[in-house]
Amino acid sequence: MNRQELTVMADQAKTKHHHFSKKVCVCCGTSCMASNAEKVLEQVQQNIDALGLKDEVEANLTGCMGLCNQGPLVKVLPDHTIYQKVEPEEVGDLLKAQFVDKQPKKDKLLFADTRPEPFVNANEDPFFKKQHKIILKNCGVINPEDIEEYIAYDGYKAFDKALNSMLPEDVIAEIKHSRLRGRGGAGYPTGMKWETVYKYVNNQKYVVCNGDEGDPGAFMNRSVLEGNPHSVLEGMMIAGYAVGASKGYAYIRGEYRLAIKRFETALKQAKKLGLLGKNILGSNFSFDVEVRIGAGAFVCGEETALIASIEGKRGTPSPRPPYPAECGLWGKPTLINNVETYANIAPIILNGGEWFSETGTAKSAGTKVFALAGKIKYSGLIEVPMGTSLREIVFDIGGGIPGDGEFKAAQTGGPSGGCIPEQHLDVGMDYESLMSLGSIMGSGGLIVMDKSSDMVDVARFFMEFCMDESCGKCAPCRVGTRMMHDLLQRIVDGKGTQHDVDRLQELAVYVKEASLCGLGGSAPNPLLSTLRHFPEEYANRLVSPEVLIHQHLEL
Amino acid sequence: MKKKLATVWLGGCSGCHMSLLDIDERILEVAKLADIVKCPIVDGKPFPEVDIALVEGSVTSDEHYEEILHIRKQAKVLVALGDCAVMTNITGMRNYFPLQEVMAAAYTHSPSNDGEGMWPNHAALLKLHGKVLPLQSVVTVDVVVPGCPPSADTIFYVLYELLNDRMPDLSTAQKLKYG
Amino acid sequence: MPIITVYINGQKILTESGVTILEVCKANNIPMLTLCHLKGLHDIGACRLCLVEIEGVNRLLSGCTTQVADNMIIRTDTDRIKRYQRITVELFFAERNHVCAVCVANGNCELQQAGYAVGLDHIRYPFLYPECNVDTSHPWFVMDHNRCIMCTRCVRVCTQVEGAGNWGVMNRGHDVRIISDFNTPWGESITCTDCGKCVHACPTGAIWPKAVAQGQLTKYPEMIGELVEKRKLLQ
Structure with a gap:
């Protein structure tokens, strides 16, 4: 395929889709599939035929629309009417009401069961209104298993632009200009990372996509890979061109069967069209991508462990420096970015770094996808500009705490993050603000807790996760997390003394600073942040040594 | 005024006491500065108020537990003498197994017993705890002397420093030894 | 340079x-x-x-x-480095069952030396007392997991110097263990060449020859480095 053919294909695909005046999207993400979305899609297609609307309405499967517990979801475009919890047998009535009677069925509208007046146009619903979508823009709109549709939505246009009208330096300059930062959690400036890899002279370099999303309660990367795999692939291809790599690896968590399937389909289609392979689009740039499947180790999300895992070794981290940019996969300069980071690349190249940096805050540009979960009315996947306050996310988008519960804390960044208490609800969600509260952005998990949550037990739970997921290579993390877990368990069991809290404080800082990799380096965060923001919960649990002595227990 | 010195033997093998005796004629130096008011081989009177208590062995039973609490109250300076007192050592090797298994191994399955498998359970006997604990897991310990046993030189050094109102520092004195 | x-x-x-x-x-x-x-x-x-x-x-x-x-x-x-070194050694001692008094490596153990160097006289953390195997299946050597500190010197010497690859690592976190082949008894290993380099590489009393008693073990870990140097000369 050459450039012209790509343009022709895009035009053809656009014409094909513009032919239809309406589009019915059936969410086929993992959660909706689990609640029978495939049957719903089948019924949608049959009923469109039955109603004689074949030439006006097209029906498609799409990726995640963001409201996983309301599924299966059916969206009608361009009206943006979303129906929730659609059973296959209800599809006939729904479509008839929508297209023939032109009277949307009110009782099946999104949030019909929780909002007094559900919105016919879902974009007016506060859940969507406050969101700003760059990464998820086409997620839930296009068919993730169809490259043509991706191309119709300006897919691979950015890659074509980069390849044919920009030098690698220009691409890197554009990314730098956008002030995009790594979405895996640490927030390292992406442009700088690319530049470092670009500067190393080597005849073989690699691009790696980190899709080993391991945080409990996080499903941002999965949704992007399931809903718009080509956007990630395109980002990787642009990265490959920019840093001078000819080979890419997408490391995807093994539990993400559907994401792996869809990404592999995307690879096959891109290869078939010649978008991957030798001399892409008539240029002298060659690039290929392979999928590597993770085996379920949390630590393999750490870049050096991920590299070891791709190499076929035991997935344990190694000390940095040397950084992967210098000495990564098989000793070669390697660029590693998160799924979400790659998904940002094409829009940046297409619209310019300036456009991207207008969203978000001065230090954290762009948007961030969060997986909103826990004690919250409307949970799901949301994308908001960086710097959006926690209050807006929890109360405006998420609808607040269900029932008569009261907000207590929000845990960001999964087991490596911290808890943010009520008095800091107005914190803007960006890298620095979260860091200053003892939490991290992480990959975007956001768990809301109400007053019934026991913060000491929350700290113990996350410590247990880190203890089990520690790879066992370095002593501080291997033994330190176990020790902290045991001490927290003592406090939870009502056998903890002030002495235990002192030991926990000391160990937490030690494990944070002395550990080899980021797992140990951030494992104490839930403990430290709960100690900082909820000291009274610890104090209330403590007993005096006399009580333990009376029971002949260990102090 | 002469200081009062006492030694006691909890869950240990008495090896540390043997090592204490190995200070030989230096016991005279100790005797100049202190009266040994209580020691396992002296008598069975309750533990008196003392300036220095040398405690050998770990806490393995209810009796030891009460005893070490009592000693802590009575002693101005409590010295954990030997590896058992400091880190449970050999006495702690039963901590890898449940107490019932340990008892069965000793009193039922051991080739040397009479095969009846009678476990000692007289009311006057101490009750073993499920887990052997080092002293600092029960009380505050002032001076720690590891070693199995600590050498006579080390014990004398510690005693001599304490009797002269100085805190011994095994690390600086290069007298640290485990095992 | x-x-x-x-x-x-x-x-x-x-x-x-x-x-x-x-x-x-x-x-x-x-x-x-x-x-x-x-x-x-x-x-x-x-x-x-x-x-x-x-x-x-x-x-x-x-x-x-x-x-x-x-x-x-x-x-x-710095004080911070010294404090952290002490905690690290403490955690090593608390993690497995290091009973120096009955250990073959007593007096010739790098973990003991580290303890003396950081001035460690007692351990402030609760001992974990894990249940660890002692593999005596090899005709000459013993692998005692109670004394292992997971330095993986045995794994590396076996792979990088001997080239046999008998030793490996299994599990995660505090369950991590050194294994022979695919977690089979050492004596049944099909890769072990019985060279004994791991015995010398081991810093503690985790791997030792059967012929020694408590406190009798002598090791010569420098041999590994010397061997590597000599091989370079031969190349």
Whole structure:
């Protein structure tokens, strides 16, 4: 395929889709599939035929629309009417009401069961209104298993632009200009990372996509890979061109069967069209991508462990420096970015770094996808500009705490993050603000807790996760997390003394600073942040040594 | 005024006491500065108020537990003498197994017993705890002397420093030894 | 190799580039604690005893894996480093069952030496007392997991020097264990060449010859480094 053919294909695909005046999207993400979305899609297609609307309405499967517990979801475009919890047998009535009677069925509208007046146009619903979508823009709109549709939505246009009208330096300059930062959690400036890899002279370099999303309660990367795999692939291809790599690896968590399937389909289609392979689009740039499947180790999300895992070794981290940019996969300069980071690349190249940096805050540009979960009315996947306050996310988008519960804390960044208490609800969600509260952005998990949550037990739970997921290579993390877990368990069991809290404080800082990799380096965060923001919960649990002595227990 | 010195033997093998005796004629130096008011081989009177208590062995039973609490109250300076007192050592090797298994191994399955498998359970006997604990897991310990046993030189050094109102520092004195 | 200047604990040192902080410290008689390092094997920075503070770097780095750079200002003797070294050794002792009194390596053990070096007289954390196997299936050697500190020197010497690859690592976190082949008894190994290098590489009493009793073990870990040097000469 050459450039012209790509343009022709895009035009053809656009014409094909513009032919239809309406589009019915059936969410086929993992959660909706689990609640029978495939049957719903089948019924949608049959009923469109039955109603004689074949030439006006097209029906498609799409990726995640963001409201996983309301599924299966059916969206009608361009009206943006979303129906929730659609059973296959209800599809006939729904479509008839929508297209023939032109009277949307009110009782099946999104949030019909929780909002007094559900919105016919879902974009007016506060859940969507406050969101700003760059990464998820086409997620839930296009068919993730169809490259043509991706191309119709300006897919691979950015890659074509980069390849044919920009030098690698220009691409890197554009990314730098956008002030995009790594979405895996640490927030390292992406442009700088690319530049470092670009500067190393080597005849073989690699691009790696980190899709080993391991945080409990996080499903941002999965949704992007399931809903718009080509956007990630395109980002990787642009990265490959920019840093001078000819080979890419997408490391995807093994539990993400559907994401792996869809990404592999995307690879096959891109290869078939010649978008991957030798001399892409008539240029002298060659690039290929392979999928590597993770085996379920949390630590393999750490870049050096991920590299070891791709190499076929035991997935344990190694000390940095040397950084992967210098000495990564098989000793070669390697660029590693998160799924979400790659998904940002094409829009940046297409619209310019300036456009991207207008969203978000001065230090954290762009948007961030969060997986909103826990004690919250409307949970799901949301994308908001960086710097959006926690209050807006929890109360405006998420609808607040269900029932008569009261907000207590929000845990960001999964087991490596911290808890943010009520008095800091107005914190803007960006890298620095979260860091200053003892939490991290992480990959975007956001768990809301109400007053019934026991913060000491929350700290113990996350410590247990880190203890089990520690790879066992370095002593501080291997033994330190176990020790902290045991001490927290003592406090939870009502056998903890002030002495235990002192030991926990000391160990937490030690494990944070002395550990080899980021797992140990951030494992104490839930403990430290709960100690900082909820000291009274610890104090209330403590007993005096006399009580333990009376029971002949260990102090 | 002469200081009062006492030694006691909890869950240990008495090896540390043997090592204490190995200070030989230096016991005279100790005797100049202190009266040994209580020691396992002296008598069975309750533990008196003392300036220095040398405690050998770990806490393995209810009796030891009460005893070490009592000693802590009575002693101005409590010295954990030997590896058992400091880190449970050999006495702690039963901590890898449940107490019932340990008892069965000793009193039922051991080739040397009479095969009846009678476990000692007289009311006057101490009750073993499920887990052997080092002293600092029960009380505050002032001076720690590891070693199995600590050498006579080390014990004398510690005693001599304490009797002269100085805190011994095994690390600086290069007298640290485990095992 | 160009000569560069580094400052360690305030001392100005000229050294060639491309060497690690640990190598510079050794060459200049600056004490640096190590356990997982063994000359002749690739360093992995796992024991975290050789941590150093470097000016301008906000993390602590392991001296054995970090190369010196020109004008690097390094500190190995701060209170924080010393405190962390002590905690690390304490955690090693608390993690498994290090009963020095009955250990063959007593008196000739690198973990004991590390304990003396950091002035460790007691352990402030609860002992974990895990249940660990003692593998006596090999005709000459014993693998006692009670004494293992997971430095993986045996794994590395077996792979990198002997080339046999008998030793490996299994599980995660505190369940991590050294295994022979695919977790089969050492005596049944089809890869072990019975060379005994792991016996010498082991810093504690985890791997030892059957012919020794308590406190009788003598090891010669330097042999590994010498062997590697000799092989280089032959090539």
